[in-house]
Structure formats: C-alpha cells, structure tokens
Amino acid sequence: MDIVATLVTGFGFWNPIIWLAVLAVALVIAYLIWLTGESSYKPGTEQTKPYLSGNPEPAKQDVHVGGGHLYWGFTEAMRGYYDRIVPLHTGVLTDYLLWFFGIAAILILIVGLI
Amino acid sequence: MTLIETILAAVGGTVAMAVFGIVAGLFFLGVDRKFAALMQARIGPPLRQPFIDxxxxxxxxxxxxxxxxPWIFNGAPILALASAITILLYLPVGSIMPVLGGAGDLILVMYLLTIPALAMVVGGFASGSPYATVGAQREMVILIAYELPLAIAIIAIAWRLSMAGIADPFSLTTIAANPVWGVVGPVGAVGLLILLGILAWVTPAELSRIPFDAQEAETELAGGLLVEYSGKNFALFYLAQAVKTIVMAALAVALFLPWNLSSFVAMAPAVAVAADFVFFLAKVLLVVFFSISLIRVSMARFRINQIVSIYWVWLGLAGFVGLALVMIDAILAGV
Structure with a gap:
C-alpha cells in the first residue's frame, strides 16, 4: 500500500502525510513568531504563584479535576438521560449480555422489516 | 500533480495563508470591537488595536x-496557532480554490477545528491553576457540545449535493463551485436557513466568544484556561483566535455564501481574482457581524450546563428539523 496516497472512502478523502508536512511548516512559522517575543520573567517571585484572586492556594488534591469530573457540564445538562442510564450499568455480566442480545434482536427485526 | 509538487505548493501555501490568516484575522477582530462599540454607543478602539495589542x-x-x-505550557500556544493556520489551506478564499482541496475534505476540516481548542485545553491543564483547570474542563465540554449541530449542518449540505448527482460532495472545491441554494427547492431552502442559523450559533463557541465563553468567563474564572498566560504565549493564543475567526467565517462562506462576483460580471482573470477576494472579505465581514459581534453584544454568558442543553437539545433538534426539510426537499424533487 502506498503510504503517501490519499485515503479515499467513497465520499470523503484525506491525505495525512500532506497535513503533517503542512503542520510542520506551520509549527516552524508559529515557533519563529514565538521566538521574537520577550522570554524573561522573574522565577521564584510572587508573579509565578497561581492567580487565585488573592486567596491562598488550596492543596493540589482539593482542586484536581479527575476523569469522573471532566465532563461535569455535560452530565449535569443531560442529567435526565444519565439518571436513567447509569442505574442500568449494574456491573453484572449477565445483565449486559441480556441487553446485548435484546438490542441485537431488535436490530435484526428492524433490518429484516426494511 | 506529483507528491513533491503538492508538498511545495503546501509549503508556499502555508506561508501565504499564515500571513493572510493573521493579518486579516487581527483586522476583523478590530472590526468586531468597532461594531460592538458602535452598538453600545461608544467610539471604540481604532481598527488597528488588535495589532497594537x-x-x-x-x-x-x-x-x-x-x-x-513548562514545555507543555509553552508548546500549547504554538500548536494552537499552527493548527489553526493549517485549516485555512483546506478552505476556498474567494475564487482561489483551496491549496489542499484535493488532500482533505469537509469532514477533515470539522476535526481539524478541534485541534486549536484541544491545544488550549492542554495549555490550561498544564498551567497548574485551579481556574485554568476548571476552564479547560469547560472547554472540553463545549467542544463536545457544538460537534453535533455542526456535524448535522455539514452532512445535510453534502448529502443534498450528493443526491443532486454531484460527485465528491464533501470536497470544499465541489461545495464552493456548486452553491447548495441552487440545488434545493423552497422546502430545502427553509431547511438550509435553519442550518445557516445553527452555524452562526456554533461560531461563537468555536471562537470562545460571549455567550459561549464559559471556559474563560472573566467575571467568575478570571480568564479561565488563559488565566496564567501572559506575554508571547498569550499573544500566540490571541493570533490563533484571529486565524480561527477567518477559518470559521471562510467555512460559513464556503458552505452557505459561495458565490463570486466573477460569476455574475464578466471581467479579466486577474481582476476577477482581486474582485472575488474583496467580495470574500465583504462576506467575512457579514459573518463576523451577525455571528460574533451582534450575538456577543446582545447576550449574556450562558452557564456551562445551559451551553450543553442549547447545543445538544435545542440546536440539535433544530438541526434535525433542517436536515428533515432538506431530505423532504430531495424527495419532492424526485431524487
């Protein structure tokens, strides 16, 4: 298989190598712009402390956003959906298999009808 | 074109698009500030203010x-600007067809749009600040939120073009050359108007502008994921914002307003390119006014959970209605 060929899916297409080449050039341009800027600052002074509107910094573990909270806004907005879906995840394998076969049966019926 | 020629065109195109994206982007940020000032009965800053900033x-x-x-904190703004520049190479500018039109389609553009936002998320998490961490978390959520309506709008247009028998419906060259308004009937036109409205509402979220700027939210998060950024790192995020403004406007123009002056008025080829370019900038101005300035001046910031509801429930539903109308239009047209 030609590694530099454009991937054609029938409707869509894209060429990853060309994108990577373009990204490399764009990164060089962005880096050159970045280099022209001022680099200095005062390490170890007040200016390198996190800005918290003058409040003391809480312990790291208290302000850590864990994986479970990463999508908080999403789960909060879709609470009506998640409140129904989460309890269905019982952790019991046979329950999951039942869902799997049930949904597969419905899909086969729909496909068969169409 | 051989691979070497394509790569050479890509390198030249990247430099040209970087200059165009940054200069035009900063100019339109100035225009946006001027529009906002005039709507608030202020004089506002001069148009060159973003360049000065x-x-x-x-x-x-x-x-x-x-x-x-440090290396992620400093690298994120560079990646944000670079990835924003690459998207411009896939979009038509006036009658200048995309430099990489044959090397990527609309679906690719949709996914490339997420990279500058992800760079901001990475930079926010790498800042080690609680405000920035919360801001980065919100940016992730917003990113997922506007994906659905944006995808519906893009797929509806490509599907309708495909139904009209046009080959390569996801190619931006095809979409720019075959305005979708000319393909649909009255029912489809209503559907397209709904989808145009959706794209106008996705644009402020993509650009982190009011009312969808919960990830920065100056009054509650003090700048959110950018709170710790200053100097040249912040300047690069600002430039990335400018380039993204042109990207989103160019995308809206390519999808919904692809007409060129040279299609209506006979003119010499060199004049046509210049006239179409000026016309393109006028269309960008229109998009900037309606989907950035007007919305941000007339609205207050939404909460993060409201943003998700708006995109996934209301704009998602509106998108499906628009898509259904476009499909009904295709059925009525007998395709």
Whole structure:
C-alpha cells in the first residue's frame, strides 16, 4: 500500500502525510513568531504563584479535576438521560449480555422489516 | 500533480495563508470591537488595536507559573496557532480554490477545528491553576457540545449535493463551485436557513466568544484556561483566535455564501481574482457581524450546563428539523 496516497472512502478523502508536512511548516512559522517575543520573567517571585484572586492556594488534591469530573457540564445538562442510564450499568455480566442480545434482536427485526 | 509538487505548493501555501490568516484575522477582530462599540454607543478602539495589542504582548514578560509543566505550557500556544493556520489551506478564499482541496475534505476540516481548542485545553491543564483547570474542563465540554449541530449542518449540505448527482460532495472545491441554494427547492431552502442559523450559533463557541465563553468567563474564572498566560504565549493564543475567526467565517462562506462576483460580471482573470477576494472579505465581514459581534453584544454568558442543553437539545433538534426539510426537499424533487 502506498503510504503517501490519499485515503479515499467513497465520499470523503484525506491525505495525512500532506497535513503533517503542512503542520510542520506551520509549527516552524508559529515557533519563529514565538521566538521574537520577550522570554524573561522573574522565577521564584510572587508573579509565578497561581492567580487565585488573592486567596491562598488550596492543596493540589482539593482542586484536581479527575476523569469522573471532566465532563461535569455535560452530565449535569443531560442529567435526565444519565439518571436513567447509569442505574442500568449494574456491573453484572449477565445483565449486559441480556441487553446485548435484546438490542441485537431488535436490530435484526428492524433490518429484516426494511 | 506529483507528491513533491503538492508538498511545495503546501509549503508556499502555508506561508501565504499564515500571513493572510493573521493579518486579516487581527483586522476583523478590530472590526468586531468597532461594531460592538458602535452598538453600545461608544467610539471604540481604532481598527488597528488588535495589532497594537499583539505587538505589546510580545514585549511583555512571558511568565511560566511555578505549578506549570513548562514545555507543555509553552508548546500549547504554538500548536494552537499552527493548527489553526493549517485549516485555512483546506478552505476556498474567494475564487482561489483551496491549496489542499484535493488532500482533505469537509469532514477533515470539522476535526481539524478541534485541534486549536484541544491545544488550549492542554495549555490550561498544564498551567497548574485551579481556574485554568476548571476552564479547560469547560472547554472540553463545549467542544463536545457544538460537534453535533455542526456535524448535522455539514452532512445535510453534502448529502443534498450528493443526491443532486454531484460527485465528491464533501470536497470544499465541489461545495464552493456548486452553491447548495441552487440545488434545493423552497422546502430545502427553509431547511438550509435553519442550518445557516445553527452555524452562526456554533461560531461563537468555536471562537470562545460571549455567550459561549464559559471556559474563560472573566467575571467568575478570571480568564479561565488563559488565566496564567501572559506575554508571547498569550499573544500566540490571541493570533490563533484571529486565524480561527477567518477559518470559521471562510467555512460559513464556503458552505452557505459561495458565490463570486466573477460569476455574475464578466471581467479579466486577474481582476476577477482581486474582485472575488474583496467580495470574500465583504462576506467575512457579514459573518463576523451577525455571528460574533451582534450575538456577543446582545447576550449574556450562558452557564456551562445551559451551553450543553442549547447545543445538544435545542440546536440539535433544530438541526434535525433542517436536515428533515432538506431530505423532504430531495424527495419532492424526485431524487
């Protein structure tokens, strides 16, 4: 298989190598712009402390956003959906298999009808 | 074109698009500020103010906080600007067809749009600041939220073009050359108007502008994921914002307003390119006014959970209605 060929899916297409080449050039341009800027600052002074509107910094573990909270806004907005879906995840394998076969049966019926 | 020629065109195109994206982007940020000022009965800053701001930021101290991971903290703004520039190469500018039109389609553009936002998320998490962490978390959520309506709008247009027998419906060259308004009937036109409205509402979220700027939210998060950024790092995020403004406007123009002056008025080829370019900038101005300035002046910031509801429930439903109308139109047309 030609590694530099454009991937054609029938409707869509894209060429990853060309994108990577373009990204490399764009990164060089962005880096050159970045280099022209001022680099200095005062390490170890007040200016390198996190800005918290003058409040003391809480312990790291208290302000850590864990994986479970990463999508908080999403789960909060879709609470009506998640409140129904989460309890269905019982952790019991046979329950999951039942869902799997049930949904597969419905899909086969729909496909068969169409 | 051989691979070498394509790569050479890509390199030249990248330099040209970087210059165009940054200069035009900063100019339109100035236009947006002027529009906002005029709507609020202020004189507002001069149009060149974003250039002055960027130049000043480049001369300021580039503070790296003690909690930050320096290489990621410094690398994120560079990646944000670079990835925003690459998207411009896939979009038509006036009658100048995309440099990489044959090397990527609309679906690719949709996914490339997420990279500058992800760079901001990475930079926010690497800042080691609680405000930035919350801001980065919100940016992730917003990113997922506007994906659904944006995808519906894009797929509806490509599907309708495909139904009209046009080959390569996802190619931006095809979409620019075959305005979708000419393919649909009255029912489809209503559907397209709904989808145009959806794209106008996705644009402020993509650009982190009011009312969808919960990830920065100056009044509650003090700048959110950008709170620790200063100097040249902040300047690069600002430039990335400018380039993204052109990207989103160029995308809206390519999808919904692809007409060129040279299609209506006979003119010499060189004049046609210049006239179409000026016409393109006028269309960008229109998009900037309606989907950035007007919305941000007339609205207050939404909460993060409201943003998700708006995109997934209301704009998602509106998108499906638009898509259904486009499909009904295709059935009525007998395709």
């Amino acid at each position: 960027a130049a000043k930021l480049m001369r300021k101290e580039n503070i790296v906080p003690e909690n930050a991971i």
